[in-house]
Amino acid sequence: MEVTPPRRRMGSPDSAVSNQLLDATERVMREEGYAAATSRRIAEEAGLKQQLVYYYFETMxxxxxxxxxxxxxxxxxxxxxxxxxxxxxxxxxxxxxxxxxxxxxxxxxxxxxxxxxxxxxxxxxxxxxxxxxxxxxxxxxxxxxxxxxxxxxxxxxxxxxxxxxxxxxxxxxxxxxxxxxxxxxxxxxxxxxx
Missing domain, CATH: 1.10.357 (Tetracycline Repressor; domain 2)
Incomplete structure:
Protein backbone atom coordinates (compact mmCIF):
# COMPACT_ATOMS: atom_id res chain seq x y z
CA MET A 1 0.00 0.00 0.00
CA GLU A 2 1.43 3.31 -1.10
CA VAL A 3 1.31 6.11 1.45
CA THR A 4 1.00 9.67 0.21
CA PRO A 5 3.19 12.00 2.26
CA PRO A 6 1.26 14.78 3.99
CA ARG A 7 1.22 18.04 2.14
CA ARG A 8 3.34 20.62 3.87
CA ARG A 9 1.77 23.65 5.47
CA MET A 10 1.58 26.65 3.15
CA GLY A 11 0.99 30.32 3.80
CA SER A 12 -2.26 31.98 2.73
CA PRO A 13 -2.19 33.00 -0.96
CA ASP A 14 -3.98 36.27 -0.16
CA SER A 15 -1.80 37.35 2.74
CA ALA A 16 0.17 40.57 2.89
CA VAL A 17 3.44 38.62 2.70
CA SER A 18 2.27 36.63 -0.33
CA ASN A 19 1.35 39.86 -2.11
CA GLN A 20 4.67 41.39 -1.05
CA LEU A 21 6.43 38.48 -2.78
CA LEU A 22 4.27 38.85 -5.90
CA ASP A 23 5.00 42.59 -6.03
CA ALA A 24 8.73 41.89 -5.64
CA THR A 25 8.54 39.30 -8.43
CA GLU A 26 7.03 41.88 -10.78
CA ARG A 27 9.67 44.47 -9.89
CA VAL A 28 12.55 42.03 -10.44
CA MET A 29 11.13 40.80 -13.74
CA ARG A 30 10.45 44.34 -14.97
CA GLU A 31 13.85 45.74 -14.06
CA GLU A 32 16.16 42.73 -14.40
CA GLY A 33 14.30 40.21 -16.55
CA TYR A 34 12.62 36.92 -15.76
CA ALA A 35 15.95 35.06 -15.52
CA ALA A 36 16.80 37.16 -12.45
CA ALA A 37 13.60 36.06 -10.68
CA THR A 38 15.18 33.64 -8.23
CA SER A 39 13.92 32.93 -4.74
CA ARG A 40 16.94 34.67 -3.27
CA ARG A 41 16.57 37.80 -5.44
CA ILE A 42 12.81 38.05 -4.89
CA ALA A 43 13.15 37.64 -1.12
CA GLU A 44 15.86 40.30 -1.12
CA GLU A 45 13.65 42.66 -3.16
CA ALA A 46 10.73 42.01 -0.80
CA GLY A 47 12.91 42.51 2.29
CA LEU A 48 12.06 39.01 3.51
CA LYS A 49 13.89 35.78 4.30
CA GLN A 50 14.34 33.42 1.34
CA GLN A 51 12.55 30.59 3.20
CA LEU A 52 9.32 32.58 3.10
CA VAL A 53 9.22 32.24 -0.68
CA TYR A 54 8.78 28.48 -0.24
CA TYR A 55 6.38 28.87 2.66
CA TYR A 56 3.98 30.73 0.37
CA PHE A 57 4.81 29.01 -2.93
CA GLU A 58 5.86 25.38 -3.33
CA THR A 59 8.16 26.14 -6.25
CA MET A 60 9.47 29.15 -8.14
Whole structure:
Protein backbone atom coordinates (compact mmCIF):
# COMPACT_ATOMS: atom_id res chain seq x y z
CA MET A 1 0.00 0.00 0.00
CA GLU A 2 1.43 3.31 -1.10
CA VAL A 3 1.31 6.11 1.45
CA THR A 4 1.00 9.67 0.21
CA PRO A 5 3.19 12.00 2.26
CA PRO A 6 1.26 14.78 3.99
CA ARG A 7 1.22 18.04 2.14
CA ARG A 8 3.34 20.62 3.87
CA ARG A 9 1.77 23.65 5.47
CA MET A 10 1.58 26.65 3.15
CA GLY A 11 0.99 30.32 3.80
CA SER A 12 -2.26 31.98 2.73
CA PRO A 13 -2.19 33.00 -0.96
CA ASP A 14 -3.98 36.27 -0.16
CA SER A 15 -1.80 37.35 2.74
CA ALA A 16 0.17 40.57 2.89
CA VAL A 17 3.44 38.62 2.70
CA SER A 18 2.27 36.63 -0.33
CA ASN A 19 1.35 39.86 -2.11
CA GLN A 20 4.67 41.39 -1.05
CA LEU A 21 6.43 38.48 -2.78
CA LEU A 22 4.27 38.85 -5.90
CA ASP A 23 5.00 42.59 -6.03
CA ALA A 24 8.73 41.89 -5.64
CA THR A 25 8.54 39.30 -8.43
CA GLU A 26 7.03 41.88 -10.78
CA ARG A 27 9.67 44.47 -9.89
CA VAL A 28 12.55 42.03 -10.44
CA MET A 29 11.13 40.80 -13.74
CA ARG A 30 10.45 44.34 -14.97
CA GLU A 31 13.85 45.74 -14.06
CA GLU A 32 16.16 42.73 -14.40
CA GLY A 33 14.30 40.21 -16.55
CA TYR A 34 12.62 36.92 -15.76
CA ALA A 35 15.95 35.06 -15.52
CA ALA A 36 16.80 37.16 -12.45
CA ALA A 37 13.60 36.06 -10.68
CA THR A 38 15.18 33.64 -8.23
CA SER A 39 13.92 32.93 -4.74
CA ARG A 40 16.94 34.67 -3.27
CA ARG A 41 16.57 37.80 -5.44
CA ILE A 42 12.81 38.05 -4.89
CA ALA A 43 13.15 37.64 -1.12
CA GLU A 44 15.86 40.30 -1.12
CA GLU A 45 13.65 42.66 -3.16
CA ALA A 46 10.73 42.01 -0.80
CA GLY A 47 12.91 42.51 2.29
CA LEU A 48 12.06 39.01 3.51
CA LYS A 49 13.89 35.78 4.30
CA GLN A 50 14.34 33.42 1.34
CA GLN A 51 12.55 30.59 3.20
CA LEU A 52 9.32 32.58 3.10
CA VAL A 53 9.22 32.24 -0.68
CA TYR A 54 8.78 28.48 -0.24
CA TYR A 55 6.38 28.87 2.66
CA TYR A 56 3.98 30.73 0.37
CA PHE A 57 4.81 29.01 -2.93
CA GLU A 58 5.86 25.38 -3.33
CA THR A 59 8.16 26.14 -6.25
CA MET A 60 9.47 29.15 -8.14
CA UNK A 61 7.26 28.07 -11.05
CA UNK A 62 4.26 28.41 -8.74
CA UNK A 63 5.37 31.90 -7.71
CA UNK A 64 5.89 33.04 -11.30
CA UNK A 65 2.55 31.62 -12.37
CA UNK A 66 0.79 33.23 -9.39
CA UNK A 67 2.32 36.60 -10.30
CA UNK A 68 1.03 36.35 -13.85
CA UNK A 69 -2.42 35.11 -12.78
CA UNK A 70 -2.79 38.02 -10.38
CA UNK A 71 -2.03 40.46 -13.20
CA UNK A 72 -4.43 38.77 -15.62
CA UNK A 73 -7.21 38.65 -13.04
CA UNK A 74 -6.91 42.40 -12.50
CA UNK A 75 -6.69 43.03 -16.23
CA UNK A 76 -9.84 41.03 -16.98
CA UNK A 77 -11.76 43.07 -14.40
CA UNK A 78 -10.57 46.25 -16.15
CA UNK A 79 -11.50 44.80 -19.54
CA UNK A 80 -15.05 44.10 -18.33
CA UNK A 81 -15.32 47.78 -17.38
CA UNK A 82 -13.97 48.84 -20.79
CA UNK A 83 -16.41 46.57 -22.58
CA UNK A 84 -19.31 48.22 -20.77
CA UNK A 85 -18.28 51.66 -22.06
CA UNK A 86 -20.53 53.52 -24.52
CA UNK A 87 -17.53 53.84 -26.86
CA UNK A 88 -15.50 50.70 -26.23
CA UNK A 89 -13.19 51.13 -29.22
CA UNK A 90 -11.86 54.44 -27.89
CA UNK A 91 -11.87 53.18 -24.30
CA UNK A 92 -9.92 50.04 -25.22
CA UNK A 93 -7.33 52.04 -27.16
CA UNK A 94 -6.87 54.57 -24.36
CA UNK A 95 -6.68 51.85 -21.73
CA UNK A 96 -4.10 49.72 -23.54
CA UNK A 97 -1.98 52.85 -24.02
CA UNK A 98 -2.17 53.88 -20.37
CA UNK A 99 -2.28 50.59 -18.44
CA UNK A 100 -0.03 48.13 -20.27
CA UNK A 101 3.26 47.55 -18.47
CA UNK A 102 5.03 46.58 -21.69
CA UNK A 103 8.37 45.67 -20.12
CA UNK A 104 6.70 43.24 -17.74
CA UNK A 105 4.36 41.84 -20.40
CA UNK A 106 7.32 41.04 -22.67
CA UNK A 107 9.13 39.35 -19.77
CA UNK A 108 6.09 37.15 -19.11
CA UNK A 109 5.85 36.37 -22.84
CA UNK A 110 9.53 35.39 -22.85
CA UNK A 111 8.99 33.27 -19.74
CA UNK A 112 6.06 31.56 -21.49
CA UNK A 113 8.54 30.09 -23.97
CA UNK A 114 10.00 28.01 -21.12
CA UNK A 115 7.13 27.64 -18.65
CA UNK A 116 4.09 25.60 -19.69
CA UNK A 117 1.85 27.02 -16.96
CA UNK A 118 2.62 30.62 -17.88
CA UNK A 119 2.19 29.81 -21.59
CA UNK A 120 -1.25 28.31 -20.90
CA UNK A 121 -2.21 31.32 -18.79
CA UNK A 122 -0.96 33.78 -21.45
CA UNK A 123 -3.07 32.00 -24.07
CA UNK A 124 -6.10 31.84 -21.77
CA UNK A 125 -5.83 35.52 -20.89
CA UNK A 126 -5.19 36.72 -24.45
CA UNK A 127 -8.11 34.69 -25.82
CA UNK A 128 -10.47 35.97 -23.10
CA UNK A 129 -9.32 39.58 -23.51
CA UNK A 130 -9.59 39.49 -27.29
CA UNK A 131 -13.03 37.84 -27.13
CA UNK A 132 -14.36 40.40 -24.62
CA UNK A 133 -12.96 43.31 -26.61
CA UNK A 134 -14.24 41.96 -29.94
CA UNK A 135 -17.73 41.51 -28.47
CA UNK A 136 -17.70 45.09 -27.18
CA UNK A 137 -16.43 46.41 -30.52
CA UNK A 138 -19.12 44.44 -32.38
CA UNK A 139 -21.74 45.92 -30.06
CA UNK A 140 -20.53 49.46 -30.79
CA UNK A 141 -20.47 48.74 -34.52
CA UNK A 142 -24.06 47.41 -34.42
CA UNK A 143 -25.44 50.14 -32.15
CA UNK A 144 -23.95 52.97 -34.19
CA UNK A 145 -24.21 51.39 -37.63
CA UNK A 146 -20.47 51.77 -38.14
CA UNK A 147 -18.59 50.60 -41.19
CA UNK A 148 -15.23 49.08 -40.28
CA UNK A 149 -14.50 48.23 -43.88
CA UNK A 150 -12.28 45.15 -44.02
CA UNK A 151 -11.68 45.13 -40.27
CA UNK A 152 -13.54 42.58 -38.20
CA UNK A 153 -14.03 43.29 -34.48
CA UNK A 154 -11.46 40.56 -33.78
CA UNK A 155 -8.92 42.15 -36.11
CA UNK A 156 -9.44 45.57 -34.57
CA UNK A 157 -9.11 44.12 -31.07
CA UNK A 158 -5.82 42.49 -32.09
CA UNK A 159 -4.49 45.68 -33.69
CA UNK A 160 -5.36 47.89 -30.72
CA UNK A 161 -3.56 45.62 -28.26
CA UNK A 162 -0.57 44.78 -30.46
CA UNK A 163 0.07 48.39 -31.43
CA UNK A 164 -0.22 49.70 -27.87
CA UNK A 165 2.03 46.90 -26.57
CA UNK A 166 4.73 47.50 -29.17
CA UNK A 167 4.62 51.27 -28.65
CA UNK A 168 5.00 50.73 -24.90
CA UNK A 169 7.87 48.28 -25.33
CA UNK A 170 9.78 50.54 -27.69
CA UNK A 171 9.24 53.53 -25.41
CA UNK A 172 10.57 51.51 -22.46
CA UNK A 173 13.74 50.95 -24.52
CA UNK A 174 13.95 54.65 -25.44
CA UNK A 175 12.83 54.29 -29.06
CA UNK A 176 10.01 56.64 -30.04
CA UNK A 177 10.52 57.32 -33.77
CA UNK A 178 7.12 57.35 -35.46
CA UNK A 179 5.15 56.86 -32.24
CA UNK A 180 3.42 60.22 -32.32
CA UNK A 181 2.35 59.59 -35.92
CA UNK A 182 1.07 56.09 -35.12
CA UNK A 183 -0.97 57.39 -32.19
CA UNK A 184 -2.37 60.22 -34.36
CA UNK A 185 -3.29 57.70 -37.04
CA UNK A 186 -5.15 55.49 -34.55
CA UNK A 187 -6.82 58.49 -32.90
CA UNK A 188 -7.90 59.77 -36.32
CA UNK A 189 -9.32 56.39 -37.35
CA UNK A 190 -11.11 55.83 -34.04
CA UNK A 191 -12.63 59.32 -34.19
CA UNK A 192 -14.00 58.51 -37.67
CA UNK A 193 -15.69 55.29 -36.58
CA UNK A 194 -16.67 56.31 -33.04
Missing amino acids: DDLLLAAFKRRTSRALERIDEEAASRQPIQTIWESWNSTVDAKLVFEFFALANHHDGVREEVNRFMAAARRKHAEAIARQVDEHGLDLGPFSPEALSFMLFSTALLLGREEAMGLTIGHTDVRKLFDWGIARIG
